[in-house]
Amino acid sequence: MISLNGPDETRAQIRDFLVSRRARVNPADVGIPNHGRRRVEGLRREEVAMLAGISVEYYTKLERGDAVGASPSVVNAVANVLNLDDVEREHLKRLMFASDEADVHTRATRSAMRIRPSLQRLLDALADVPAYILNKRLDIVGVNALGRAVYSPMYDRFPEPVNTARFFFLAEDASRAFWEDWDGVAANGVAILRAERALRPNDRDLTELIEELSSHSAEFRRRWATHDVHRHSTGLKVIRHPIVGRLELPYENFALPADPELSMMTYNPEPGTPAGDAIKLLQSWAADRQAPRVRPAVEPAESDDHSATS
Known part of the structure; x- marks a missing residue:
């Protein structure tokens, strides 16, 4: 522990x-x-x-x-x-x-678990691109239909908001099958949490997640002990999707200045590539999927107040 x-x-x-x-x-x-x-x-x-x-x-x-x-x-x-x-x-x-x-991060805080309605509309408008909004402890607090389809193994196993670190370490067999470079992706996830822990020592939700992962995963404890730190960036992730197979997905991360506790990530394979064609196929599969869609928690429509994400 x-x-x-x-x-x-x-x-x-x-x-x-x-x-x-x-x-x-x-x-x-x-x-x-x-x-x-x-x-x-x-x-x-x-x-x-x-x-x-x-x-x-x-x-x-x-x-x-x-x-x-x-x-x-x-x-x-x-x-x-x-x-x-x-x-x-x-x-x-x-x-x-x-x-x-003596900034805001030294006081008792909670991780942002909601997004503004305008952010969900933005995600939905990116219909041809898998898109996600994450908080600082790697909860996916906003997602569009194609993003949900890409991460269907995660959504099928955990209640919302799904947490990518939980998928890495509490469903390790499934996540190793999903991520081709599981070691690299998992290491980056732990390093992001390590950096955020120093930035937000009194974030109760972040603390609880780290304690949960350390209690149940020796792999997490080993990686936490390396003291590596990392920030979201850009690059390439390779997944093995149960429906469309291997996908090489370039990704971008975007800061959301009005919501500094959140960031947006998109996968954007080049059209005409195997990954681009597979994303189109996955989009059709998602449209035909019979499982009910449960949207992430959002703020009431009449409130677009930025402070709701804090």
């Missing part, structure tokens, strides 16, 4: 994240000669401190999460030594400065 308990958790996250990141740095890549067998993988604490221009004692405090008031320049120097990417750098800063922040 993963321990999620406020300041102690934050200190543990800082420690484990920094230890894991320095372990992956090849000393030779940063100009440190190899003088035989090393007891630790990657960089030692004193080597990180030397390269960052700080004392070993101070870096040790940083790694323990005890360096209150660390300057951004020091954190940036450590991030440079550890060769952190943009998402990892943001994650480290969020952890290091968590105690100094």
Whole structure:
């Protein structure tokens, strides 16, 4: 079971994240000669401190999460030594400065579970494109008919709003059969949750999901322990659909500025490709499917208030 308990958790996250990141740095890549067998993988604490221009004692405090008031320049120097990417750098800063922040995410919150009616109309208007709206804990809180058809194995197994992380780890046999690159997709899912946990430490719904997954899935616990972080991006996903077979699906993710807790994802295969033809076939199958359609929860039609998604 993963321990999620406020300041102690934050200190543990800082420690484990920094230890894991320095372990992956090849000393030779940063100009440190190899003088035989090393007891630790990657960089030692004193080597990180030397390269960052700080004392070993101070870096040790940083790694323990005890360096209150660390300057951004020091954190940036450590991030440079550890060769952190943009998402990892943001994650480290969020952890290091968590105690100094008083924004909305430090208060008790809940994940957005509803969408505005205009967003559902937008999804439905994209009739030829599988489209979804997700919240920060990977619940699909909005979907169009074609999107539902693409993810039919998920919708057939879980109540709405379906959660993609639950599909990865609580229906692992089915999700491994569905995702061709299950390892990569599942790893990204956990890394997204890890990044969001640092951003929203008091989100009760996110906390409950992480605890649920850690209680029931050793695979989730193993991946959580890597401390990898990730953000939604663009790329290619390959699925093995039970109706139309293998689909290579380019995807895009879009921020929704009026609803910052949500994002929209679309699959858009090129027309005339095998995936494009299969999507057309799947669209016909979805239209003929007899299962009743249950729409995601939306706000009342008379209210298009952005605050409803918070």
